[in-house]
Amino acid sequence: MIRLTLPPEHALSIFLTNMNQHLALHVRQFNVTTVPKAAHIAKLHELSLQHTPAKTTRSSFNPYQKHNSSPSNQTTTTNATPNPKPLLQNTNKKWLTFDEMQERKQKGLCMFCEEPFTPGHQLKHKRGQILYLEEEHDDLSGDEEDVETPPDTIQEDHDNRVPTISVHALNGSPTYNCMRIMGQHGKRKLHILIDPGSTHNFLNLQIAKVLRCNLKFIKPMSSPAAA
Template identity: 30%
Template sequence: MYEEVIKRFGAIYEDPIVEIKNLKQESYVQQYQEAFESLLNRVELNEAYAVSLFIGGLKKEVSMPIRMFKLTTLSDVYAMAKMQEATNVVLKPRYNSPLLTTLKFTPNSVNKPVIAPIKPNTMNGNNQVMARNGGNRPFKLTQKELEEKRAKNQCFCCDQRFFPGYKCSGQLHSLEVVSESYDELGMEGDNETFEDCFEEVITADSDPQISLNALSGLNSFQTMRVKGMFGRHTLHILVDCGSTYNFLDLKTTKSLDCKFESTTPLQVFVANGKNMMSCYQCKNF
């Protein structure tokens, strides 16, 4: 009867050597250490071999750093493994997040910098200005009428004097400049729409351009990020050779308590095909 009980509940079918060799860390080092010591007490191994078995069963992120120390005692290996595990917990958020936000690389992007496309001046002698008011039918101005209104500083859609921030009585919210060359080809030109900003578009002699890198704050091989001082404030300045004008964020201007004034709205072309409006200027900055 005694022999039958031993056969039924004994450990004659277990091989602790095989178990300790196949033992792997699945959770924390402390739990792995307890399971390893439980099997180690049932076998006779020299300490050097036991150290190798313990390190071999650790997770790769724990075992690889401590191998370089060439530890010879189990107590040192236990302590070093727990320290490495704690270090990995602290550094894990850094490994999971990118260090720098960069543009997605494509093979053809090396020789193609992101620069604003150069568009022709929309106020030349062969252009017409067309205004739309909701669902009303568009009306057109001849070049002569356009020049007369510009000389008198009048709104293109009425006879009132134009000034920055002026609201047309017809509640106009957009102006579109269409080239005659597009009409001859039966094509629509690029329509530039600016809502709740101004009704008359005044273009400069050369259309201002701003690089998409400068707008988004990303670095490229044509940009250089430097630090500057304005009084006691530190500013991050992005020098971009793809931009033709200098631009300052309006929120930054207010936080620095800079003096800025309203000016003739300036249309700025951005490299992504869109455009922005600059309605203020900051002198002597």
């Protein structure tokens, strides 16, 4: 009995020839020289293919594809006077699954009816909608009524407040909620701080004299400075 010994290159060629073509091409990329290394790489690649999720192939959507139907099996009856379609139809909307949507795309059908989808077909399914808002009214007891404050009382409340000037207004520096704008009195330009945190509008005496304002002497009062 004679035992033949093949060269490694010859044995590797026979092994790759009898292997799956996809696996053989993958093994040849690693330039293996022995059969055990080739078998090891092929086994690893085969295991990776088993754990790879299968890709779902989606067919291209063709809106002009004709719908194959058998009109011979359908019997239709027409009336002499067709019934007008109602303005509002109470039809229960059917939700399609993913597989049903894919099947309709392959057949070129509309997603809302059994007709083929063509350009402008979506206009048939447009519906008018009326939106309205309801205002919620708080329930008030009969004893409680809206009491309006007279304007004179409001004016008195403003007059009775203690004049308070802001520290930022004294320094002339605006805060994050204050705005500095340019104003003009006659031919004089002024820097005006809007909403500096003071309760009243304060004007420096020297500036009032420069602007030639009409000054009126009143009883001196103390004005606290707020931070």
